[in-house]
Amino acid sequence: MKLLREIELKLTAGDDVGTACRSVGISDVTYYDWRKRFGGMGRSQLSEMKSLENETARLRKSLA
Structure with missing residues (x-):
């Protein structure tokens, strides 16, 4: 989120997009991917998504 901002x-x-992305050390493809995934999210939504991803990983691990 910090890099997107x-x-x-x-x-x-x-x-331009290419120059801005190079200055923070990511490719423009990565920028567009992150913008698509995290573009409209706030901090609370991002933390909720992270906790759900962690729980999903934990459940998959226990199932395997």
Whole structure:
């Protein structure tokens, strides 16, 4: 989320997507993927999603 926000700030400052992504150390493909997955989420939604992913992984491990 922090990197997405940083890239968004660079984009509003006038940089293009490729330059903004390179400055934070990710590819533009990664940026678009993250924006698609996490674009409209707030902190609470992100933490809830992380906890659900952890629980799913724990359940899959116990099932196997």
